[in-house]
Amino acid sequence: MNQTAVALSSEDLHGPFVPGPRALRAGTPGGPLTGLSFAVKDLYDVAGEVTGYGNPDWARTHAPAAATAPAVRALLQAGADLKGKTKTVELAYGLTGENVWYGTPTNPAAPSRFPGGSSCGSAAAVASGQVDFALGSDTGGSVRIPASYCGIYGIRPSWGAISLAGACPLAPAFDTPGWFAGKASVLREVGEVLLPPGVSGGLGPVLKVQEAWMNALPSTAAAVMNGLAGVEKLLGPVLTVQLVPETLDALYDHFRSAQAEEAWAALGDWVEANKPEFGPGVGDRFAAAKAMPAEKAAAGRAFRKQWQARMRSLLAGGAVMAYPTSPVVAPLLTASESELQAVRERTMGVTAIAGMGGLCEVSIPVAQTEGAPIGLSLVAGPGRDRQLLALAEQVAGILGLPV
Numbered sequence: 001m002n003q004t005a006v007a008l009s010s011e012d013l014h015g016p017f018v019p020g021p022r023a024l025r026a027g028t029p030g031g032p033l034t035g036l037s038f039a040v041k042d043l044y045d046v047a048g049e050v051t052g053y054g055n056p057d058w059a060r061t062h063a064p065a066a067a068t069a070p071a072v073r074a075l076l077q078a079g080a081d082l083k084g085k086t087k088t089v090e091l092a093y094g095l096t097g098e099n100v101w102y103g104t105p106t107n108p109a110a111p112s113r114f115p116g117g118s119s120c121g122s123a124a125a126v127a128s129g130q131v132d133f134a135l136g137s138d139t140g141g142s143v144r145i146p147a148s149y150c151g152i153y154g155i156r157p158s159w160g161a162i163s164l165a166g167a168c169p170l171a172p173a174f175d176t177p178g179w180f181a182g183k184a185s186v187l188r189e190v191g192e193v194l195l196p197p198g199v200s201g202g203l204g205p206v207l208k209v210q211e212a213w214m215n216a217l218p219s220t221a222a223a224v225m226n227g228l229a230g231v232e233k234l235l236g237p238v239l240t241v242q243l244v245p246e247t248l249d250a251l252y253d254h255f256r257s258a259q260a261e262e263a264w265a266a267l268g269d270w271v272e273a274n275k276p277e278f279g280p281g282v283g284d285r286f287a288a289a290k291a292m293p294a295e296k297a298a299a300g301r302a303f304r305k306q307w308q309a310r311m312r313s314l315l316a317g318g319a320v321m322a323y324p325t326s327p328v329v330a331p332l333l334t335a336s337e338s339e340l341q342a343v344r345e346r347t348m349g350v351t352a353i354a355g356m357g358g359l360c361e362v363s364i365p366v367a368q369t370e371g372a373p374i375g376l377s378l379v380a381g382p383g384r385d386r387q388l389l390a391l392a393e394q395v396a397g398i399l400g401l402p403v
Contacts, residue, residue: 013103016124018042022084023049031079033193036132036186039125041118042085043092043137043168044069053168054090054118056101057276069166071135071177071194078193083131086121090282091267092137092170094118095145095344096331100279104333109151110372113330116146119178123150126180133181133190139170140259141351143178144377147363149330151373153187153396154180155389158382159358162194171262173304174255174355184396184403187362188389199383203318203391204235209243212323212350219369224324227366227376230398231322234391238322243314248349251307255352258300260289280337304356311357315381320391323350325363325375353379360385362392366399 012019017039023046027034042052045065052059068076076082087102089095097120098104105124107115115124119136123146126134136143138156147154155178162177169175177194181187208228213221232238244251263286271286278286315321327346331339354361359382363375378395380388396403 008103014106015103016086016105016121016128016130017084018052018087018121019102023082024084025076025082027076027079027081029079031077033075033189034079036080037083038075038080039083039086039122039131039134040072041088041122041134041136043088044072044085044135045166046072046082046085049085051168054088054092054099054102055276055278057274058091058270061270061274065166067166070163072166074193075135075190080133086119086125086134088121089118090278092118092139092142092168093263093282093285095141095347096340097146098279107150107330110149110330113332113372114149116149116330118142119146119180123147123152123154123180126150126182127152129182133179133186136178136180137164137167138176138178139174140255140348140355143180144325144351144361144363144375145347147180147365148325148373148375151365151368152180152182153184153365153392154178154363154375155187155191155385156354156361157191157195157385158360161196161360161383161385169266171259172266173262174259182402184364184393184401188393191386191389195385198386199381201318203320203380203384203387205319206231206235206238207314207319207321208238208240209321209323209353210240211242211244211248212353215248215346215350216324216327220324220327220329220374223367223369223374224376227364227395227399228322230366230395231320231378233398234394235320243321243353251352251356252345252349254300254303255348255356256300257292257296258304260285260292261297261300264289264292281340307356308358311359312381315359318380318384320388321353321379323377325377326350329370329372329374358382360388362388364392364395365401
């Protein structure tokens with residue numbers, strides 16, 4: 001079905017929330033998150049609301065949700081007040097945050113630049129101060145990159161740590177929930193509600209992943225060095241490691257292949273049946289997913305198993321990897337499709353480190369360069385999410401960031 005962009009007010013077009021009546025729900029009084037407000041990415045079900053998944057055809061072909069996603073319900077039961085559903089890139093398949101149907105949210109920290117995606121609305125809602133925290137999802141970087149672009153905190157938890165029941169899939173072997181906050185303490189408090197107990201023991205040493213630092217622009221690497229120094233004060237001197245002898249390009253290619261196979265398996269039936277019109281880049285990615293050679297996807301899946309074993313061995317004792325969340329600041333809104341694709345490829349070789357490994361990763365808003373925010377990522381082994389959130393809060397305190 002061919003769509004035309006919905007006629008929107010300026011506030012709806014540039015704001016973080018899905019246009020139309022807000023999905024408002026009051027939290028249960030007296031919980032640990034009482035007094036805090038939050039928003040949820042429009043791929044999570046809220047009972048009685050249509051989950052639009054960023055695309056008018058998806059909204060048209062799906063009935064209102066019968067139940068609220070458990071992750072959302074847990075936040076409400078903990079006392080937080082839901083202020084609405086936020087925009088997402090169509091079917092969560094994009095990194096810039098662009099949505100031609102409902103409007104691309106303004107990046108409050110750098111209005112001339114993209115907010116990052118696919119959890120663009122959730123990041124923008126937090127960065128603009130409209131909510132205290134917001135739920136997103138992360139498959140290939142969809143929480144970490146918007147957090148870096150918008151100058152806020154964000155976490156991709158260990159894969160499988162939190163239920164994604166009642167959430168639209170993209171690539172289930174990589175999909176995780178995730179959330180943003182303007183303060184490190186709030187990021188941690190949300191984790192205390194959503195996360196399982198996790199692994200015991202301390203964190204350290206710090207591993208400076210050489211490939212990720214070399215992949216970043218020199219200005220990016222220089223900007224986040226102060227953040228790395230803050231981590232060193234807590235965990236001791238960094239150790240430089242070479243992590244990816246195959247190269248980041250090869251890591252990205254394996255991730256892309258395995259993700260594409262899953263995306264088509266999860267969503268291909270709907271795409272074929274409804275022939276939706278997609279915005280720039282999204283349709284191309286689904287066409288590439290459909291055409292992905294089976295042997296290439298199988299190689300990606302096999303490498304993922306090897307990569308997970310390698311990462312678990314490296315990080316089993318509590319080591320923490322550190323590197324720039326994104327190799328570049330948010331692209332300008334005027335960037336061409338080819339420029340955006342180049343940023344995507346350069347970025348996702350780094351985000352695939354945690355994505356392929358099922359690792360937890362926190363992005364801390366440590367610096368600015370080129371007049372825009374940039375984040376430092378801390379990455380730990382599976383199950384160390386709570387420890388990582390506590391470490392991020394300590395680092396924020398040392399650096400004088402919002403705690």
